[in-house]
Amino acid sequence: MIRTGLIGFGLGGTAFHAPLIAAVDGLVLSAVTTSRAEAVHAAYPQTRVATPDDVIADPAIDLVVISTPNATHYPLARAALEAGKHVVIDKPFAGCAEEARALVDLARANGRLAVPFHNRRWDSDFLTVRSLVEAGRLGEVLLYEAHWDRFRPEPSQQWKETPAAGAGQLLDLGPHLIDQALLLFGGPEAVSGDLAVQRAQGVIDDYFSVTLHYGARRVVLASSRMIAAPRPRFGIYGRTGSFVKFGLDPQEAAMRAGASVEDASHGAEDPSLYGVLTLPEGGRETIPSQRGDYRCFYAGIVSAIARGAPPPVAASDAILGLRIIDAARESAAEGRRIALV
Structure with a gap:
């Protein structure tokens, strides 16, 4: 043990x-x-x-x-x-x-x-997106958009809302959004960032939009705490199809409510939130979401420590993600695209 x-x-x-x-x-x-x-x-x-x-x-x-x-x-x-x-x-x-x-x-x-x-690799919605992209259902992806929005107009007194090291929306939710994008597309050529304080009493960034540049492809990752009607969680647009998905993986809400990860329905998304694949000739297909399971992360930790398997998330992925966050902040401050070399 x-x-x-x-x-x-x-x-x-x-x-x-x-x-x-x-x-x-x-x-x-x-x-x-x-x-x-x-x-x-x-x-x-x-x-x-x-x-x-x-x-x-x-x-x-x-x-x-x-x-x-x-x-x-x-x-x-x-x-x-x-x-x-x-x-x-x-x-x-x-x-x-x-x-x-x-x-x-x-x-x-x-x-x-x-x-x-980086447990969000095992989100039900992202597992579904990844399977569609890797299977080529969308063709070459030209635009990938991922949003993670909330409506919290009043800043709290928690440490996440204070101007101390490590605070702010970009460092809070950015690592997950960036990690998912890197799994799909690898490292970008350049980064553009936009940060803002949108709440009247806000003191830390509560809005961000980060664009990753890959030749003709754009990956746009955005989050705001002032959106009451959330944007699509994922919008992926390729040469042979588009996939749009609303809603957020159900695991966090269930675990916060005290539900057991052993429940038979754990990680299964409500069918009303399934995403839709649209084809250029007008066809539409509802895509059932895969079952999410954060236990996969810790099962990977056991394999890595006990049996020498690769860890479930490579530390190099986190380094690249933080390089992108650092570049996004530099871009926002200087108003220019930052090359990653």
């Missing part, structure tokens, strides 16, 4: 990491860091509550999972790797590409894994 310590028991820890770790064979949730000890004991009676330092120093812990405010990801991951632990790091993997490279170098030097938690 891979003994796992979870640092952080907020939304990420309670709704994602802890239930997934508990559900995957080969992992045991040994310790959790939180100020809400009673919540841990109620949900996981065999799990102890400890400080971050205790989790990192514990020789019985093999894997440390970091689900804390963004600015703490790098120092906590560095300390865990220096202590000889494997690490899983919630997005963003680090605050910038330079920090991410430093973590990867340290992991390699210590013979350990540093793995980004």
Whole structure:
């Protein structure tokens, strides 16, 4: 069994990491860091509550999972790797590409894994999009649009809404949108970025639009907290067809509501949200969404640690994603396209 310590028991820890770790064979949730000890004991009676330092120093812990405010990801991951632990790091993997490279170098030097938690690779909608693109149903893709919108006009007091390192919409949702695009199309030639503060009381970027340039193809990734009627989650337009899909993968909502990942319907999308493939001659086909399953990430972690398989997400993918975020910020500040070399 891979003994796992979870640092952080907020939304990420309670709704994602802890239930997934508990559900995957080969992992045991040994310790959790939180100020809400009673919540841990109620949900996981065999799990102890400890400080971050205790989790990192514990020789019985093999894997440390970091689900804390963004600015703490790098120092906590560095300390865990220096202590000889494997690490899983919630997005963003680090605050910038330079920090991410430093973590990867340290992991390699210590013979350990540093793995980004890019669980959205196993979203039902993205699995469906990926299968259509890879099967050539759309032909050459000329325009790919992905939106992740919310309507939250009043800024909260949470750390994500304060002008501190690691805050802002681009670093919050950008890593997932970018990672999905990179899986489909690889690294772009150049990046254009646009950031804005749209809410009256806002102090951090709550809107972004990032364009990835691939020759004639454009990949547009956008998010806003001021959209009450969401745009299509995906719009993919190719030479031989287009696919448009509304709605968001159901796993997060179910897990936040306390549903078990063991439920028979877990990860299955409501048929009313299935996307539509439109062909140039006018044909339309409803495409059933594949079943999403975030457990695949942690099953991949078990295979990587126990059997030496490749990790479920390569750290190099997170580095490239952070390079794109860094370039998008530079582009937005300078008003020009930034080449990636």
